[in-house]
Amino acid sequence: xxxxxxxxxxxxxxxxxxxxxxxxxIRRAELADYAPMKGMMVIRPDGYSIWxxxxxxxxxxxxxxxxxxxxxxxFIPESFxxxxxxxxxxxxxxxxxxxxxxxxxxEERLAVRPTSEAVIGSMYAKWIHSYRDLPVLINQWANIVxxxxxxxxxxxxxxxxxxxxxxxxxxxxQAQDETIKILYLYKEFVESELxxxxxxxRKTPREKFAGAMETYAIExxxxxxKALQMGTSHNLGQHFSKVFDIRFEDREQKRQYxxxxxxxxxxxxxxxxVMTHGDDSGLRFPPQVAPVQIVIVPISIGNWKENVLxxxxxxxxxxxxxxxxxxxxxxxxxxxxxxxxEWEMRGVPLRIEIGPRDVKExxxxxVRRDVRKKDSVDLGxxxxxxxxxxxxxxxxxxxxxxxxxRENTRxxxxxxxxxEVIESKRGxxxxxxxxxxxxxxxxxxxxxxxxRVIPLKRDREDIGPCVCCRKPGRExxxxxxxx
RNA sequence: CGGGGAGUAGCGCAGCCUGGUUAGCGCACAGCGUUCGGGACGCUGGGGUCGGGGGUUCGAAUCCCCCCUCCCCGACCA
Numbered sequence: 264x265x266x267x268x269x270x271x272x273x274x275x276x277x278x279x280x281x282x283x284x285x286x287x288x289i290r291r292a293e294l295a296d297y298a299p300m301k302g303m304m305v306i307r308p309d310g311y312s313i314w315x316x317x318x319x320x321x322x323x324x325x326x327x328x329x330x331x332x333x334x335x336x337x338f339i340p341e342s343f344x345x346x347x348x349x350x351x352x353x354x355x356x357x358x359x360x361x362x363x364x365x366x367x368x369x370e371e372r373l374a375v376r377p378t379s380e381a382v383i384g385s386m387y388a389k390w391i392h393s394y395r396d397l398p399v400l401i402n403q404w405a406n407i408v409x410x411x412x413x414x415x416x417x418x419x420x421x422x423x424x425x426x427x428x429x430x431x432x433x434x435x436x437q438a439q440d441e442t443i444k445i446l447y448l449y450k451e452f453v454e455s456e457l458x459x460x461x462x463x464x465r466k467t468p469r470e471k472f473a474g475a476m477e478t479y480a481i482e483x484x485x486x487x488x489k490a491l492q493m494g495t496s497h498n499l500g501q502h503f504s505k506v507f508d509i510r511f512e513d514r515e516q517k518r519q520y521x522x523x524x525x526x527x528x529x530x531x532x533x534x535x536x537v538m539t540h541g542d543d544s545g546l547r548f549p550p551q552v553a554p555v556q557i558v559i560v561p562i563s564i565g566n567w568k569e570n571v572l573x574x575x576x577x578x579x580x581x582x583x584x585x586x587x588x589x590x591x592x593x594x595x596x597x598x599x600x601x602x603x604x605e606w607e608m609r610g611v612p613l614r615i616e617i618g619p620r621d622v623k624e625x626x627x628x629x630v631r632r633d634v635r636k637k638d639s640v641d642l643g644x645x646x647x648x649x650x651x652x653x654x655x656x657x658x659x660x661x662x663x664x665x666x667x668x669r670e671n672t673r674x675x676x677x678x679x680x681x682x683e684v685i686e687s688k689r690g691x692x693x694x695x696x697x698x699x700x701x702x703x704x705x706x707x708x709x710x711x712x713x714x715r716v717i718p719l720k721r722d723r724e725d726i727g728p729c730v731c732c733r734k735p736g737r738e739x740x741x742x743x744x745x746x
Numbered sequence: 747c748g749g750g751g752a753g754u755a756g757c758g759c760a761g762c763c764u765g766g767u768u769a770g771c772g773c774a775c776a777g778c779g780u781u782c783g784g785g786a787c788g789c790u791g792g793g794g795u796c797g798g799g800g801g802u803u804c805g806a807a808u809c810c811c812c813c814c815u816c817c818c819c820g821a822c823c824a
Contacts, residue, residue, distance in 0.1 A: 286817080291757090301815065356822070378824090411823065412747060418824090425824070472824095480824095492824065529824050562783050600784040607784095618783055628783085711820095 281487040292609045302414035302421035312554035330400040338373040343381045347506045353473020357409040375408040383429045384507035399431040417534030425529035431521040438522035442498040445526045446479045449494040458549035458661035464716025476500035482715040484668045485538040488689025490715045490743035496526035546610025550653040558606045559591045562618030612656045685710045695727035695736025702731035712742045
C-alpha cells in the first residue's frame with residue numbers, strides 16, 4: 264500500500280514488519296496490554312468483548328450438540344499428575360507449582376492446571392458406573408497456566424483462557440465419532456463466525472497431544488505465511504481411564520474402561536483474527552465477533568448539534584433496537600477525519616457518516632472497512648442495507664482469507680523445491696511423506712517446517728513419494744512453518 | 747533456556763561514550779479561540795522517584811554489580 268494511502272501511520276506497516284505490526288496494533292487498538300509479570304497480559308475490554316462473542320457463539324454450538332458446562336478445580340495434586348507419566352512428561356517443563364498455603368509449606372505440591380484431564384478423570388471415576396451413565400459430555404470454560412519460555416500476546420501467554428471438552432463413551436467408535444464431530448464443529452464455527460478458513464486433519468505422532476491416541480486439529484494460514492493451530496480434538500482412547508480407573512459395567516455385564524475424548528480452543532483465536540484479517544490501516548474484524556459492529560460518525564460542521572446530532576442519535580437507537588453493537592462517536596474534541604482513521608484502525612466493520620448534506624436528503628453514508636467502499640443510502644432503508652452490508656463484509660473477509668490460503672498452498676514434488684518454497688514464499692506445502700519420524704525430524708531441522716496436519720480430505724487420491732527420502736509416500740501431508 | 751538489542755512524561759525518541767545549572771524534543775494531555783465530509787491550527791499551560799535495588803564519587807540518567815520487563819534470532823509448546 265502506498266504511503267499516502269496508508270491512513271494510519273503511527274504503527275509499523277504490516278507489509279513491512281509483520282511481527283512488530285502485530286504487537287503494536289494489539290496495544291494501539293487496546294485489545295490487550297502487558298502485565299508487569301513475565302509472559303502475562305491484560306485482556307482489555309475490546310479484546311475481552313471478542314472473547315465474549317466467541318464464547319457465546321461457540322457455547323451455543325457446544326450445547327446444541329448435547330454437551331453441558333461444569334467447572335473443575337484450578338489446582339491438581341501432584342500425585343494425580345504423576346499417575347500418568349507420559350502425560351506428565353509432556354507438560355512437566357511448563358507446570359507451575361503451588362508449594363505454600365499462607366506461611367505453611369504444603370505436604371503435597373499442587374499443580375496449577377496446564378489442562379484438566381487428570382482432575383476430570385478422577386471425578387469421572389466416581390461418577391461413571393454403568394453404560395447407562397454414558398456418554399458423559401462435559402465442557403468447561405476456564406483459565407490455564409503453562410510456564411512458556413517464549414510468549415506473545417494471545418498466541419502464547421503464560422495464562423490463557425479456553426474451553427476444554429471432556430467426554431467419556433462406551434466404545435472406541437463413539438469416542439472417535441465425537442472427536443471428529445467436534446473437529447468439524449470447530450471448523451464450521453471458525454469459518455462462519457471468525458471468517459478464517461481452516462484445514463482439518465490429523466496430527467503426526469510427534470505433534471500429537473501427550474497421552475492421546477490421535478490428535479486432530481484445524482490449522483489456518485496467517486497472512487505472513489505462517490500456520491497457526493486454531494483448535495484441537497483428541498481421541499484419548501483408554502489411556503486416562505486406565506490410569507484413573509474409570510470403569511463401567513457394559514451391556515454384557517462386563518467391566519470395561521471408558522473411551523474418552525478432549526478438545527479445546529483458546530484466546531489464541533483472537534490473535535488469529537488479528538493476523539488473518541488485519542491490514543496496513545489496522546484491524547479488520549468480521550461483524551459476527553467485532554466488539555463494535557457499527558460506528559456512527561456525525562459530521563461536526565456548522566450547527567451540527569441541532570441539525571445532525573439528533574438524526575445520528577435516532578439512527579443509533581434504531582440500530583441498537585435491531586440488535587447490533589453500535590457506537591455513536593459524538594465527541595467534539597476530534598474531527599470527523601480523525602475518527603474515521605481511529606475506528607478503521609480498531610477494526611469496526613461498518614461506519615455510518617451523517618452530515619448536513621445527508622440530513623437534508625434524508626440519507627446517510629455507509630463505509631465498509633474491508634474494502635473502504637462508500638455508499639449513500641436512504642434512511643428509510645438503512646436497517647436493511649446495514650444488515651446486507653454486514654453480511655457481505657463477513658463473507659468478503661472469509662473470501663479474501665480463503666483466496667490467500669489457496670494462493671499460498673503449494674504442491675511440491677521434490678525436496679529442493681520444498682526448501683525453496685519454504686524459504687521464499689512460506690505458506691502451506693502439500694506433499695507426500697513416508698510417515699517416518701526421521702524424515703519429519705530432518706525436514707524440521709533443515710527448514711523449520713513441521714507437519715501441520717495430514718488433511719482428512721485430499722484433492723487427489725494418489726500420494727507422491729516422500730518429499731524427503733523418496734520412498735513411497737504413505738501420507739499426503741501439509742507442511743508449514745508455524746507459530 | 748542460549749545469543750543479540752532495549753527500558754528517560756501516556757506514546758515515540760534524544761541526552762549516556764567523555765559524570766557537573768532547573769533532563770530535552772515530537773505527538774498526546776489541559777485551558778481559550780478559530781475549525782470540522784479522510785488523523786486541523788494558533789496562543790498558553792501541566793506532567794519525570796531517568797525500569798528497580800545496591801555500589802563508586804564532593805556529585806550519577808550518565809560509570810560498576812545484581813534483579814525485573816520487553817523485542818529480535820535460535821532449542822520446547824493451545
